[in-house]
Amino acid sequence: MTRILAITNQKGGVGKTTTSVNLAASLAASGKRILLVDLDPQANATMGSGTNKQTVKTTVYHVLLGDAAIQAARITGTQGKYDLIPANRDLAGAEVEMVDLPQREARLKTALEAIGHDYDYILIDCPPALNLLTLNGLCAAQAVMIPMQCEYYALEGLSDLVNTIKRVRHNFNPALRIEGLLRTMFDPRNILAQQVSDQLQKHFGDKVYRTVIPRNIRLAEAPGFGLPVLYHDAQSKGALAYLELAKEILDA
Ligand code: ATP
Ligand code: MG
Numbered sequence: 001m002t003r004i005l006a007i008t009n010q011k012g013g014v015g016k017t018t019t020s021v022n023l024a025a026s027l028a029a030s031g032k033r034i035l036l037v038d039l040d041p042q043a044n045a046t047m048g049s050g051t052n053k054q055t056v057k058t059t060v061y062h063v064l065l066g067d068a069a070i071q072a073a074r075i076t077g078t079q080g081k082y083d084l085i086p087a088n089r090d091l092a093g094a095e096v097e098m099v100d101l102p103q104r105e106a107r108l109k110t111a112l113e114a115i116g117h118d119y120d121y122i123l124i125d126c127p128p129a130l131n132l133l134t135l136n137g138l139c140a141a142q143a144v145m146i147p148m149q150c151e152y153y154a155l156e157g158l159s160d161l162v163n164t165i166k167r168v169r170h171n172f173n174p175a176l177r178i179e180g181l182l183r184t185m186f187d188p189r190n191i192l193a194q195q196v197s198d199q200l201q202k203h204f205g206d207k208v209y210r211t212v213i214p215r216n217i218r219l220a221e222a223p224g225f226g227l228p229v230l231y232h233d234a235q236s237k238g239a240l241a242y243l244e245l246a247k248e249i250l251d252a
Helices: 016-029 044-048 060-065 091-098 104-113 132-140 154-171 191-207 217-225 237-251
Strands: 003-007 034-038 083-085 121-125 143-149 177-186 208-214
Touching: 003 016, 003 132, 016 034, 016 044, 016 121, 016 143, 016 177, 016 217, 016 237, 034 044, 044 217, 060 091, 060 104, 091 132, 104 132, 121 132, 132 154, 143 154, 154 177, 154 191, 177 191, 191 208, 208 237, 217 237
Parallel strands: 003 121, 003 143, 034 083, 034 121, 143 177, 177 208
Antiparallel strands: none
């Protein structure tokens, strides 16, 4: 069965896109068939996968509005060995344009039904907002992965997100569950990060992935080459951490 994961956190810059791209590549490296959907008008996952957002023609925007079939937007065989539904800044307009369309929250879900059987995992990189785009991600997904930085305000934002997930479950997608919380950009020497991490484990128990993603410069550099870190520096701590995360998910 295809597993569809929304990678989401309304807080900006917590590592959603880095996780989407590198987990996609790591799962693909273990032979899984992977699709990555870029659901953010910033299009960082598109660029980080080696596709130019300035020149890409057919994107997730057209798919959501019903102007293109999802097959027409799909880019097969990126350098990370996964397929991609790209985005560009057009997507910023989709929110407003979708408002009057039927089933506006389920448009991605419906589109994915046409190609879902081609994949073992579909990862959806959500924008940093609890908006209609993110709602489409949460309605299409079976589970949510929440990347977070272990800092003071992280836990506060988390309760908003958990409430949103509850509401989506109640109104649209009863099967939606939290797959896991991922500690990103982790610095074990930072006492506050340790404390927040401890609190997180106390509250969420085994929902917190054992794998921790360290702060690693290679992870930050790789998007500049349009590559997942695995194909930029395979021995880096960042590459090894995302491989370990893929293994943790596959073994679960
Ligand atoms: P947004 O909310 O804007 O979509 P995001 O949650 O997708 O952001 P990223 O774009 O993945 O976050 O990461 C934010 C910045 O931090 C980027 O410059 C990225 O390269 C860097 N970064 C992410 N994870 C790491 C890491 N583990 N080590 C070092 N830098 C990282
Ligand atoms: Mg992002």
